Amino acid sequence: MKWTDVQDIAIELVDSKPDVDPMQxxxxxxxxxxxxxxxxxxxxxxxxxxxxxxxxxxxxDEAE
Known part of the structure; x- marks a missing residue:
């Protein structure tokens, strides 16, 4: 993945950090x-x- 793979990165973060509120x-x-x-x-x-x-x-968006 590269920095421009925003959607892929977001999906990975949702999976790897399920308890994190991205707003905070x-x-x-x-x-x-x-x-x-x-x-x-x-x-x-x-x-x-x-x-x-x-x-x-x-x-x-992914977390919703």
Whole structure:
């Protein structure tokens, strides 16, 4: 997965962090959790706030 695979990342986070409320998440935590996902293979420096916001929103949508 790459940073641009927002939907795939969100699905993985829903599965791996079922007890986490994505609305109460700090972007520093979110970034670290994405980097730790199995199958994630992208440059950490390519991450930015816009990408993290998109991942967070997709996670919220998936969790509903």
């Amino acid at each position: 998440l700090r972007f520093t935590e979110l970034r670290q959790w994405v980097l730790e996902l199995e199958g994630f293979d992208d440059d950490p420096e390519r991450c930015n706030e816009k990408i993290l916001e998109a991942i967070q929103q997709a996670w919220i």
